[in-house]
Structure formats: C-alpha cells, structure tokens
Amino acid sequence: MAHDVHTHVKSQTEYEYKRRRSANEMRGQLTTFAIMIFLTLIAFTAVYAGFSPNLVVPIILLLAVIQVILQLYYFMHMSHKGHETASMFLYSGVIVGLITVLTFVTIVWW
Amino acid sequence: MDLNTKYTPQSWPDHPENSTLEGKNKFVGFWLFLGGETVTFASLFATYLALKNKGPSGMEFTTQGLFELPLVFIMTMLLLTSSLTSVYAMYHMKNYNFKAMQAWLMVTVLLGAAFLGFEIYEFSHYVHLGFTFNQSAFSSAFFILVGTHGAHVLVGLGWIILLMVRNAKRGLNLYNAPKFYLASLYWHFIDVVWVFIFTVVYLMGVMG
Amino acid sequence: MMKGIKKWRLFSLLTALMVFLSGCGEEHLSTLTPAGQVGRDQLDLMVLSTAIMVLVIIVVMIVYVLAIVKFRRSKVGENVIPKQVEGSHKLELIWTIVPIILLLILTVPTVVSTYKLADVSGMDTVDAKGNKTAVTVNVKANLYWWEFEYPDLGIVTAQELVVPTQEKVYFNLKAADVKHSFWIPAAGGKLDTNVDNLNKFYLTFDNPSESLQDGVFYGKCAELCGPSHALMDFKVKSLDRDDFDAWVADMKASKEETPEGDVAQQGQEIFNTSCIACHAVSGAGSTGGVGPNLATFGDRNRVAGFMEHTPENIKAWISNPEKHKPGNLMPEPKEINNGKDFTDQELTALTEYLMGLSVEE
C-alpha cells in the first residue's frame, strides 16, 4: 500500500483561494453556532413558559434533532463528501437505537 | 509516510486528517465507533425512560422536584461553546497553524472542565439531598446515563490534553493530524449526546 | 408423474409423522394430545406449520439429491470445466415469491390466534348479581412450589390446581421471588410469571381428568429458577362444573377439622408447634403463605410436587427436604423442632396427620 503521501505544493493563488474558502466556511460555522444557541434558547423558554407538555415535548424533541443535525453536518463535516460510509453506519446506529427506545417506552411496563 | 517532511501552509494537504492510509483508517474506524456509541447511548436513554421516576414505594424524588434548569442552561452553553472552539481549532489545523490550534484546544479544554465541574457540583448536590446512586431505580438510571456522558467528557478532556502535551514539541504532521481531528469529532459527539440529555432528561423532566 | 410421486411422498411422510407422534405422547403431559381449545388451537398451528415445513424440506431435498447424484465429478468427468453460470433472475424470483406465499399462509392463523389467545376480557364479566361469571385463579410461583388462589371464591390451595371443565379458566400470574413460567403442556402453552407485573391468560379443559393415568394433568415450571427448577412440578385436576362447585364448598368448609385417631392427633400437635408458622391447613382464605397450603394434602397426587404420594416419601421429605429439592426454603427439622431431628415416631404421627388433611370425601 502506498504509504508515502505525494506532497503537493500549492501555488500562491491556489493557496489564497483555499484560505479564503475555509475562512468563508468558518463564518458559516459561526452562523451554525448562532442557530444552535437560538434553538437551545427556544427550547428552554418553551419549557419555562409552561405550555402543555403535549405541545412542548414534540417541539423540543424536534429542536434537539435539528440541532444535532447541524452538529453532525457542519461541525462534524458530514456534509462534505467522503462521509458516505460514515453516515451509513451512523444512521444504522440511529435506526437500531430508535427501535430500542421505541420498545422501551412501549412494551416495558411499570 | 516520511515524518521528517516539513510542511508549510502551502504544502499542507487540504484534508490532513485522511491523506494517509492510517489517517483514512482512523477516520472511518472512528465514525463506525460513533455508530456503536449511538446504540450505547440509545440503550441508556431507553432504560432511563423506562425507569424514570420509578423507585421504592413512597419515593419522594421526581424529575420535577429534582432538576433545576438554570444550572443545566449554563452547562449547555458551556458545552455548545466548547464545540465551536474545537471547530476553530480544526480550522487552524487545516491552515497548518499549530499555535492557534493549540490555543483553541486549550479554550475547549477549559470550557469542558468547567462543564464537568458543574456536573460534579450537581451530582454532589443530589447526593446531599439523599438522591444517591443506590437510592432507587430512577437514581441509578439517571446517574448511569448522565454519568456515562460525564465520563465521556472526562475521557475527551484527557485525550485532548494528552495530544496537546505530546505534540507540543513535535508540531503538526500527518501522523498526528488525524488524531487531533478524531479528538474533535469525539468532542462534537459528546455535545450531540448532551443535546438529547438536556432535552430528554432535564427539559422533559421538569415538565413531568 | 413427477407430481404424483411428490404428492405420494408428502402424504406418506405426513402419515409416518402422525403415527410416530400419536404413538408416543402421554395424554396428561403431551402437547400433542390437547386437553382443551387452547391446546387444540396451538396444535392446529403446529400441524399447519409442520406441513409447510415438510413441504419446504421435500423440495429442497429433491433438488439437493439430484444435484449431488447427477453432478459428481466421477460422473461428469475429471477434467471438465463446467459452464460458469452467473445466475437466473427467473429462479431468484420463484424462490423469493413461493416462500413468501407459504409464510403468508402461516402468518394469518398466527396473528389471529395471537389475539384470540390474549383475550382475557371475559375475566371481568359479571352476572346480574355482580358476581364474576368465570373462574379466575391467581397463580403465585414461589421457589419450587405453586400457590393457587381463587379470589372470587375465597379459597386457596397449593401444588394441585383444580379447575372446572368446559369453560374458560382465567389466570393471573405472578412470581414471588424470581421469575418462573407456568406451563400445563396438555392444556396449552405457557406464560411467564414475572416478578414485576401481572400476566393474564386463559386455558380450557374439555373433560374431567379422572380418566387420565394419574387422574391429573402435569404442570411444569418452564423458566430456569434455581437448582430445583426441574422439580417444580404441579398437578392439575379438572372436574366438571358440579364436582368443582362441590369441591369449592368443601374447601370453604375445611376450617377446623379434628383429626381422627390418636396418632394423627399427636401429629397435629407436632404440626402446630413446628409447621404451622409456614403452612396453613385450611383451604378458606387468601394468598400469603410462606409455604404451601396443606388443606388438600391428603388428596394429592404427589409429595412436594414430584415424589410419589407414599408415607415413606412424606417422611423422607420432612426429615430432609434439602436432599430432595436442593435450594428449597423449607427448614430442616432441627431448625423447627428445638434443634432435634424428628424421631421415627414423630414422623409417623405427622404423616398420619397430613394424610388425613383432605377436602374430598
């Protein structure tokens, strides 16, 4: 197996382009972060506001799912290519996990 | 891989985390591990949900009586922010800026440690109330779920610190870049789990 | 021609199977000789699924035998390179769809009887006077013995369940210590007795059990529960409704019986100092005994659920329970008899007394 990495020295423009691109991406990450904080705030206030749990529970669960998707796809770069296997296995785990949770809240009693 | 190769920002690859075979293997292997971790935590959550508020007859502890949101909110903010700082660290890693990366990791570690400190405070508070690990099925399930997450935070901190120390002199290379990257993935995953903990355990808890 | 052979084979195999099966069941114990509707439903499912499975096996075996007979190298030739066939969509489709059809045939009765057998709504029906119409038994499984309480009738017994025939008998199942499982093979499938919840189901019995080899059906614990799990047997007596009502009345009346004869009376005294703390001797009452209720002891078919009902075995049991049922909770004589073993004479007296405990005339 080829263990030596072929180092490729970028030209100045290439390099600057790359720097700019990742700086842009980093700004995107900041937005993601802001959204996450915002979602958290909504979740906490929704609970504080004291609406009926039947309403709030689905909402905060949904917010949590959105927030996790942001983490996974942006902070953990799952949106980048090369993550096909990664996401396949992660989702398989999620499916198994969901089935587990589902049974435990339905057919485990008392 | 030749370790003696010295990189410059210009020659540093775009994806240092998986530009070697070892890196690729680690990268894929770690994601698979996270898939397994998902199932681990799902099992813990499932058990917690099944045992929530269950205890010996006449138990006075309930999620509603026990949990206090302000503390949880602060903890959540700390952990979320630490997630962002580790993104910054990886940003500088990709730019081959070792010093900045170490600095951001340092911030991450501090935030994580603060989080852990609050968690320890919270646990000891419960223990003082008499809500100990052995008190009921509910307490066992609670401490195991949240404690397992806490243990992950601890391991994450240890891991990042170890990496920072061992590489302080070596600097960045293609042998340790994947390790930094994985540590940050791990850190994000801890945050993912926490999002569900604060939602399912605390928020849904105070609502009863 | 080919088809004819297949049919003939199927038929002969099935008959052979049936002969084999019917030839070797003990009527009081075998799942193949159902005592009531529940067992029959389950046997029907058994026969249907067996038929499907035999069909599957036959098909597989035909292809299999032909393949290994026709295509052995000694026949085909040493140096032949067979055609490297990639596959066949048509065949794949056939052996996907045919099994699906077979499974659907099995699925329908499966689902139907799953719901049917789980229907315990009849448990709570009451007649005009507000009395429960059906017999309900609360089964409590203890480490190696069974308690049967009839909450609506105010009686309780142990080790030998008594049920009426020709009607649904409902059960509430629970374990007192660790998990067990309640199984009367001839009457129908089992249900677990968990420690943390109540399970409910019903069974039916067509005929009185009198005509059976021992006059009773055999019941088993089917869930590993400790060293003597194997010995946690119980017996079931089915009586027609009149006899059952009579038995219930006798049970209710079984309060204070004075034993007949000196020996038995002496036995009662010993019993009252050593054994009464755990064993009740009256059938009227409710659950809660530390040990099995002995009101019907004299009528029983077995000692401790599995030993033949002889005076020798009763003595053997009392003088050393641990030897016969390892891990059971009955104290050794020394612990209940002022630190001494029972003498032969005392054992005889106890036996006499116990044999006299009877509600049946």
Added chain:
Amino acid sequence: MSSIAQKKGFGATLWDYLTTVDHKKIAILYLITGGFFFIVGGIEAMLIRIQLAQPDNDFVSAGMFNQIITMHGTTMIFLAAMPLLLGFMNAVMPLQIGARDVAFPFLNSLGFWLFFFGGVFLNLSWFMGGAPDAGWTSYASLSLASPGHGIDFYALGLFISGFGTLIGGINFLVTIINMRAPGMTYMRMPLFTWTTFVASALILFAFPPLTVGIVFMIVDRMFGGNFFDHTMGGNTIIWEHLFWIFGHPEVYILILPAFGIFSEIFPTFARKRLFGYSAMVFATVLIGFLGFMVWAHHMFTVGMGPTANAIFAVATMAIAVPTGVKIFNWLLTMWGGSIVFTTPMLYAVGFIPSFVAGGVTGVMQAAAPLDYQLHDSYFIVAHFHYVIVGGVVLGLLAGLHFYWPLMFNTMLNEKLGKITFWLFFIGFHLTFFIQHFLGLLGMPRRVFTYVADQGWDSYNMISSIGAIFMAAGVIVLVVNIIMTIVKNEKVGRDPWGDGRTLEWALPQPVPFYNFKQTPLVRGLDTFWIEKQEGNKEGMTYAEPVGDIHMPNNSFVPVVISFGLFVASFGALYNGEKSWAVPVIILGLGITFASMIHRSLKDDHGYHVHKEDLLDDKGGKH
C-alpha cells in the same frame, strides 16, 4: 507455525506470538484458544448428556448442573464459536481482498487479548467458588438472586471479552472499506469477505446493548444499583430486552460467516462460480438488517401483549426468505457443476439439510401461539443446536479443513477428516433430532433431572448416545491435527487445485507482508480468471515492487488486557474484601498507563526494503 518461527526456539516463538500484530498469527491464536474452549464446552455438553441419559440420575448435583449448562452455552457461543470465526476472518479476509494486513494491527492484537483474558477470567469461576448458574441468558431476577460470585464472573468476563469482539468488528469493517486492492469493488468481493463485513456490522451494533446490560448487571450486583430490583423500582424485563437485542443479532453473527465459508467451498469443489452472486450479497445484507427487528421472538411468553407478539412473529418469519434464497443459490451452484467430495465439501453438503431442518423449526417457533408451547422446552434446544451445530459448527469444521493449508501449508488427512465428518454428522442428528419430540412431549429445558415414566426416558438415552458419536468425531479430529503437525508435509500454493479467490494465489507459506506487490483485481474469482488465462503467477499486479511498510510488534495489548483482568478481581470482591478497591485502581492503573505509554510514543513501524523483497528472503523476521 512458520518454519522460521520454529527455528527460533520456544521462548522466542512464545514472545513472538505474545507481541505479534500480524493478522495471520493472530488468526492462529484465535484458532488455538477457540479450539481449546470448544473442547471445554464440548466436555461440558458431554456432562449434560451423561446426567440426562437416564431419569433420576445423580451424576452431578442440581446446582452443579446449572453451572454446567450456563458455562456450556456461554463458552460455546462467546469463547468458542465466535473467536473461531474471528480467527478465520483474520486468516482469510485480508488475503481475499489483497490487503497487507488489517486496518489496525495493534487493535487486532488488543482485541484478541481482551477476549483471551475475558475468557480465562470467566472460566476461573470454576476454581473460585462456583461458575455462573443462571443460564447463558442470565435473566435478571435469577441472576440477582444467585448467591456466590458466579454471575459476577459472567458479567465481568463477558464485559472484557465483549470489548475485544467489538474492536475486532470495527477493525474488519475498516479493513474492508479502506484496504481492498485496486479493482476489488464491493460487488467483486468474495462472499466470505461480504459475510465478514455484515457480521462485523452486526457486532458493532449488537454488542453495545449487551455491554450496557452487563454494566447494569455489574452495578446491581457489585455496586448497589437498582436497575433490575423491582422492589426499588427496577425492571427485570429491561435485561431481557437488552440481552436479546444483542442475542438475536448474535446468532447471525455466528451463522453469516459460516455461510460465507460455505459460499467459498461450494464453488471451489463444484468448479463453478457461485450461482446468483448479487442475490447472495443482497440476502446477506438483508438478513443482517432484519436481524435487528426480531429479538422479541425470544420473549413471546413474557407478556408483551398480542400486538407486540404479532409484529415480532411476522418480522421473524420474514428472515426465512433471504435465507431460503441462499440455500437455493447454493443448490444451484452445485447444479451443473463437477462436484468432488473432499472433506470440506462433505461438511458443506451435510450442512444444507441440517440447517434447513433447523431453520424451519425456527419459523415454527416464530408463530407466537405455537411458541407458547415450544418456548423453554427441548424443542428450542433442538432448534438451536440444529442451526448452530448443523450450521455454525459444520461451517467451522469445514473451514478448518479448507483453510488449514492456507494457514499452515500442510493438509489435514482426508481419510481421518471424512471419518470425523461421518461420526460427527450421524451423532449430531442422533442427539438433536429426537429432542424435538422431547419438547413436544412436555420436557422443559434446563432441567437437571426428570422423573421416570413421563415418556422421555428412551429418547434421552438415544440423545446421549448421539453425543458420544460427536465426541468420538472430535477426538479423531484432534488426532488428525496432531498427526498433521508431526508429519509436517508441505503442500504449497493452491493445494485444492480449484482455488478461485485471491488468497489461494499467494505463495506458500504466505510471506509476513502477504503481497509483495499489490494485486490488481480483474473480476469476481480473480485467481480463477488468472488461471483460466494461463497466468502462472496467479496475479496481475497493480504496482511495481517497492518498499513495504510494516507495523512493529507490541507487548502493550497484553498489558492493557491484563490490567482489566486484574481490575475485575477487585470489582468482583467489592464491598467484601478490603483489598478490592485498591485492586480495581491498580488494574485500571496498569491499563491506562499502558495506553498512555502507547500514545505518547511515536510508533511508525518499519520498512521492508525493495532489495530484500527481490532477493526473496523477505526482510527481517
């Protein structure tokens, strides 16, 4: 057992194996340890059958019997069948896909040693106050009530060895994902590699629930937790769910690699390519997927309610379909081929009717109302020995004969091999066929004895006689192995003459770096293609000869595992002996210190230089 190693002297060889990170040597370690545990589990099985041969037998006591069945089940599943399969995966899979090693050689070794120390720990219970006695399923109410330390050994032992298995699973997955030779697309992978892939994925998702369940058991028994204590609000059904969420996929973890082995054997000895390759791959994946949806069929009598029972019944039956696809594709592989009955092929041919018989009884059990009768009776024992012995063990024995020349460059004696097969095969059917009827006649499983005259006596005797045949078969096998090792007749490359996949193209003994040059894969059954085209070397290369990078040996995995082994003793005696907590700390200290030691050191391995490769000595070692 390369000849180089033998010349080095015993101590050096031992050290070599203790520190090795070479997948081929780790495979041998798995084979030896798994084989040893198979004999142990087999001896336990013989004790069971002796005890049950006649009614009212008192060959072993009641408590002892429960320990024996528990250890028989646990040993056979966790310490024999699974490690043996992991052994074959290690030995064969990297060679099949043209890799130099697995993705993480160090972790590979760590996985083995965790399994090893876990298994040893579990079996130490025999000598330290009694083995676990609550059945291999260790249902919570009984396992919490069980006195002594047996269950603690069970929980801690499986905890440690479970981590080993998990590591192994991840390792194989990454290897297959990242390290296939050029041209080896997913749809060109040999079926054994495919089944390794799916089985490893099942390991990845099935072991976490088991681990979680075991942690609950450990804290409940040793650290005052309340998960399963219903007086404290706990719930025993949680254990049952967690165990079976793991337990059912586990049986497919066992059977799929065995399917893979057979899928290699049929084409080889029928000289015909696997019929319906893509359907086979699809069926494998589907079985793996469905395997996670059906676990509650072990719990039909628990009282989950009719809806849950019906759903799980139907889901379970669905698995018959993809399994049937596999069976018919194997039959059609033989059809039109040129079949030669070597020992491995005998096993493969014996497997088909045996497994189908076991599979269809599984479908019968899936019919929930019928299962109310069958559950926990000897019918179940018959079912799972038909699928496990008739499927997995026949697969292991087939694989042993088939891959022996690949692993050791010698060939097991064919005549003895066939004697083993017939003894084992006849004994197997004799033992277990009759048990179906025992179940139907009302005999519960896990009984240490039974009262005479319930219609079970002669059946049990027949069953026990069958077990003797199996034992005789295994003894002949052991003799065969010893004779083969003593004779040591080398056989060289492609000993079966009809090898189809890449592993048979390698020179024998396989060099420690596997492939001098990375091969180029030009289709399914690469080696067959090259042979048909008259390529003497058996491979086309994807790269010129160059330096090969190899990982260094390491003793650290042994130390890490040993640390956990030590800590387990502390946990076991927690709250009972004053030295318990210090021992936990000491053990974990050893483990963490060695892990930190490992990560602080840069370990870049070494290179085998081109010149050494060309003069055919193969560098150092």
